[in-house]
Amino acid sequence: MNAPVNAPENQAPPRPRTPGDPRSALVAQVVLAALAGYVISQSFGLGLWQSFGPGAGFFPLVLGAALLVLSVAWFVQSRAWAAPAGTSGGVDRYHLVTVVGSLVVLGVLLQPLGFQLAMFCFLLCHLKLFHLRRGGGSGWITALAVSAAGSIGTFVLFVAGLGVQLPAASIPFLAALGL
Numbered sequence: 001m002n003a004p005v006n007a008p009e010n011q012a013p014p015r016p017r018t019p020g021d022p023r024s025a026l027v028a029q030v031v032l033a034a035l036a037g038y039v040i041s042q043s044f045g046l047g048l049w050q051s052f053g054p055g056a057g058f059f060p061l062v063l064g065a066a067l068l069v070l071s072v073a074w075f076v077q078s079r080a081w082a083a084p085a086g087t088s089g090g091v092d093r094y095h096l097v098t099v100v101g102s103l104v105v106l107g108v109l110l111q112p113l114g115f116q117l118a119m120f121c122f123l124l125c126h127l128k129l130f131h132l133r134r135g136g137g138s139g140w141i142t143a144l145a146v147s148a149a150g151s152i153g154t155f156v157l158f159v160a161g162l163g164v165q166l167p168a169a170s171i172p173f174l175a176a177l178g179l
Contacts (some may be wrong), residue, residue: 025078033071037062053163102126114169114179119151 012083039060046057102125109118158164169179 036068110167115166123147
């Protein structure tokens with residue numbers, strides 16, 4: 001009864017648009033895909049597996065493949081959600097600053113807090129706090145569960161599964177807890 005008179009009932013929400021000039025995005029996508037191809041081709045020469053675990057080329061291969069997949073996904077997404085002619089999307093400076101700033105803070109906190117706690121805080125901030133400005137954000141239970149799974153799961157995967165050492169806490173109390 002209180003619905004606006006001119007609003008259709010089954011109207012789909014508008015699709016998000018890719019900000020910026022489509023030509024510069026295409027150049028970036030091609031450059032990233034070419035870089036990914038180069039990284040993948042060079043990783044085979046480094047050796048993918050050794051008798052004691054992953055070889056020097058294993059992680060470059062995985063990261064190159066991920067970069068290639070993400071470049072192609074970006075290309076497809078930018079074509080599907082292109083901004084209408086005559087309009088230009090802008091860069092969300094708040095989001096850019098929060099992501100880059102939180103990555104810097106994560107890098108600073110890795111040594112004193114250790115990987116698990118620093119990554120947990122990083123993920124929690126992104127899932128819960130930074131997205132509140134946009135009207136989104138996860139519920140607290142979901143944010144805590146995903147943050148714990150992301151930080152502890154990654155730590156276990158790298159340390160126990162691959163034998164890679166990640167930073168441990170340098171604060172004595174946290175180090176005594178095994179963080």
